[in-house]
Every structure is written in C-alpha cells, then in structure tokens.
Amino acid sequence: MRKPIMAANWKMNKTLPEAAAFAQGMADVRSLSDKVETVVCPPFTCLAAVADALTAKGIAVGAQNLYPADKGAFTGEVSPEMIRSIGCVYVILGHSERRHILGESNGFINEKIKKALEHGLIPILCVGETLEERQSGKTKEVCETQLEGSLKEIPKEAAARTVVAYEPVWAIGTGVNASVQDAQETILTVRNWFVQTYGQETAAQVRIQYGGSVKPENAAEYMSQPDIDGALVGGASLEPDSFLSIVKGAL
Numbered sequence: 001m002r003k004p005i006m007a008a009n010w011k012m013n014k015t016l017p018e019a020a021a022f023a024q025g026m027a028d029v030r031s032l033s034d035k036v037e038t039v040v041c042p043p044f045t046c047l048a049a050v051a052d053a054l055t056a057k058g059i060a061v062g063a064q065n066l067y068p069a070d071k072g073a074f075t076g077e078v079s080p081e082m083i084r085s086i087g088c089v090y091v092i093l094g095h096s097e098r099r100h101i102l103g104e105s106n107g108f109i110n111e112k113i114k115k116a117l118e119h120g121l122i123p124i125l126c127v128g129e130t131l132e133e134r135q136s137g138k139t140k141e142v143c144e145t146q147l148e149g150s151l152k153e154i155p156k157e158a159a160a161r162t163v164v165a166y167e168p169v170w171a172i173g174t175g176v177n178a179s180v181q182d183a184q185e186t187i188l189t190v191r192n193w194f195v196q197t198y199g200q201e202t203a204a205q206v207r208i209q210y211g212g213s214v215k216p217e218n219a220a221e222y223m224s225q226p227d228i229d230g231a232l233v234g235g236a237s238l239e240p241d242s243f244l245s246i247v248k249g250a251l
C-alpha cells in the first residue's frame with residue numbers, strides 16, 4: 001500500500017521571517033502521519049530554520065535543487081551532503097521551471113538524482129509536457145523520454161524510493177489544472193513505464209504525484225484516483241491553512 005505524499009513547493013517565495021511565520025501557523029500533523037506524509041520544500045535561505053520548526057510537527061523538509069558534486073569549486077551551488085546535514089529528506093529535481101528557464105537537461109537531472117540517492121535523499125522527480133506537446137499528442141512520449149533520461153542507470157531499489165511528480169507545464173501556476181481523468185491517465189502511463197523498466201513490484205511501490213494548480217477545492221478529487229499518490233503544490237502551499245486542507249485531501 002502506497003502512503004500518500006503531499007508536498008509544498010514554495011519556489012522563490014518567503015523571506016526567513018515569512019517562513020518562520022508559516023512554520024508557526026502550520027498545525028502539528030503527527031496525528032495524520034499514519035495516513036499521509038507531509039513535506040515542505042522552502043528556498044535554501046530558510047531551509048535549516050524550517051527544518052528545525054517543522055520536523056517537530058511531523059512534517060518532512062525538502063530542498064528545491066542540489067548540485068551533483070560532493071564539494072569543491074562550484075560557486076553559488078549547494079551539495080547533497082549540506083542539504084542532508086540540516087535534516088532534509090527530499091529534494092525536488094527536474095522541475096519544469098529548471099528545465100525551461102535554466103535549461104537543465106535529462107542528463108544533468110540524472111547526475112543530480114544519482115548524487116541525491118547516494119547521499120540518502122529522496123528525489124521528487126518532475127516530468128510533464130508543454131501545451132504544444134499535449135496538443136500534438138506527445139504527452140506520453142515526452143514523459144517517457146524524461147523518465148528514461150532522468151532515471152538512467154538508477155537501480156530498482158532506488159527507483160522504488162523515488163517519488164515522481166507528473167506536472168503538465170501548462171497547468172503550473174496558471175489556475176488551469178489538468179482534469180482528474182487526464183491526470184490519472186498520464187500517471188498510469190508513468191506507472192506503466194515503471195512496469196516495463198523495473199517490473200510490476202517496483203511499479204506498485206513508486207509514488208506518483210500530480211502537480212499543477214492543485215488547490216484545497218480539487219485535492220481530494222485527484223487523491224480519489226487509483227494511481228495518484230499525492231500532490232506537489234506551488235501557489236496554494238504558501239499559506240498554512242490552504243496547504244493543510246490540501247494535505248487533508250489525502251485522508
């Protein structure tokens with residue numbers, strides 16, 4: 001049985017005092033933790049403070065990126081060990097904003113996934129098509145290419161631990177969420193890719209989220225689908241009450 005995982009992606013939002021206010025306003029979710037895993041991914045500048053405050057409330061913390069090297073001359077970058085050392089468990093990799101704005105390739109994302117796993121971090125690997133790709137019927141092909149490139153040479157056990165977020169690019173931050181049927185259908189395609197690549201057992205273990213304009217009003221509907229195991233939430237995760245009601249959509 002896969003445990004639902006509801007994750008907040010704050011992106012480039014919140015100063016340290018704003019992050020502290022969120023942590024203070026967030027309920028203790030330990031009583032829900034048998035049924036749902038809750039994760040918050042703040043920017044690097046408040047990662048340690050948020051990890052301290054939220055871990056005590058039963059909420060795991062994740063980073064939004066890492067650099068795929070142990071240490072050294074990489075000005076401005078942050079290593080997996082640094083992230084791990086402040087109590088982070090997860091790391092978002094392959095987000096469409098990094099693919100499209102910063103030009104990250106599947107090969108580079110693959111290096112990051114390998115390093116994350118080597119250091120005991122669980123990647124939340126994002127995949128998803130643009131509007132143009134969807135309109136030309138390429139959704140399945142795009143997601144499969146991203147999965148193949150990003151998970152190249154990742155062994156079965158590590159693949160089973162990885163979380164995948166299916167995030168159609170056209171649904172991110174637009175208020176136009178994918179229909180529940182479309183999200184389920186593509187997520188099933190993603191799961192079938194795991195069946196073909198790693199076998200039935202791994203495919204049954206891997207958790208796959210939907211992301212793209214998830215809100216308190218639609219979270220439960222996504223969670224009612226057989227293959228949707230969670231949500232990756234941007235805009236609607238910035239307020240404690242809103243994020244908490246999305247988390248409760250998994251119950």
Ligand code: PGA
Binds near residue numbers: 167172174214233234
């Ligand atoms: P959104 O972002 O919820 O604001 O659409 C989701 C994401 O980018 O992870």
